[in-house]
Amino acid sequence: MNADSAPNHHQAHRQFFNERAEQWLDMWYKDPESGQYTRFDAEFQRLFGLVPLPPDGSVLDVGCGSGILVPYILERLSDRGRLTEVDCAEQMIAVNRRLHADPRIAFLVADVMAMDIQPASIDVAICFACFPHFEHKAEAVQRLSRVLRPGGKLAVAHLMSSAELNQHHRKHEAVMHDMLPGAADMRRYLAAAGLSLELSLDEPGFYLLLASKPDDRDPR
Numbered sequence: 001m002n003a004d005s006a007p008n009h010h011q012a013h014r015q016f017f018n019e020r021a022e023q024w025l026d027m028w029y030k031d032p033e034s035g036q037y038t039r040f041d042a043e044f045q046r047l048f049g050l051v052p053l054p055p056d057g058s059v060l061d062v063g064c065g066s067g068i069l070v071p072y073i074l075e076r077l078s079d080r081g082r083l084t085e086v087d088c089a090e091q092m093i094a095v096n097r098r099l100h101a102d103p104r105i106a107f108l109v110a111d112v113m114a115m116d117i118q119p120a121s122i123d124v125a126i127c128f129a130c131f132p133h134f135e136h137k138a139e140a141v142q143r144l145s146r147v148l149r150p151g152g153k154l155a156v157a158h159l160m161s162s163a164e165l166n167q168h169h170r171k172h173e174a175v176m177h178d179m180l181p182g183a184a185d186m187r188r189y190l191a192a193a194g195l196s197l198e199l200s201l202d203e204p205g206f207y208l209l210l211a212s213k214p215d216d217r218d219p220r
């Protein structure tokens, strides 16, 4: 990487996602029969079955886009629960904010590498359909680990296997280099960030890596 590549990579991605923000949910998530964004309802129910959210907890949705996960997260949170929606593409956040007016949500336009979030404040951080786009993956995991509370969890999830996803990205010029790392690299990133792997699924139509931050108060 030369000194100029980071801003270029970042700008190109931001533009790519900004340009698609208004259509994003229609493009990917609309059920053609109902017109609702429920096309992958069964998969999201499975995801949140595997990644339980503490009702009064703080959830971070990184690379949130226009907020496909918002209803699934909010329905699992109490009035005391909090959700932070973070994306580096400001148009994604603008659409997300317009669609989801709820006092439990804070919206943040930020790169995963520069989130203004208090350390050790988050119970569950979710990277849904965004991890391959992070330019500095090992460092991104470190940043995410830092904002997790002891006992907090990090989930990296996709509705494709890693092979399907990488194949999908290869077909699109703007994201053709955005690959989901292999299992060994992901384990290395987690370990370096002090996270313990709890669950790893990589199967057609579903990918989930779930890791947790050790809690010294946990007697196990």
Ligand SMILES: C[S@@+](CC[C@H](N)C(=O)[O-])C[C@H]1O[C@@H](n2cnc3c(N)ncnc32)[C@H](O)[C@@H]1O
Pocket (backbone or CB within 6 Å): 013, 014, 017, 018, 024, 062, 063, 064, 065, 066, 067, 068, 086, 087, 088, 089, 092, 110, 111, 112, 113, 128, 129, 130, 133, 134, 135
């Ligand atoms: C494929 S979209 C997925 C959006 C949303 N999670 C969904 O599934 O509909 C990837 C999102 O990640 C965001 N993103 C990419 N790189 C990012 C970064 N370094 N920091 C924060 N957000 C990022 C993009 O702006 C985009 O909205």
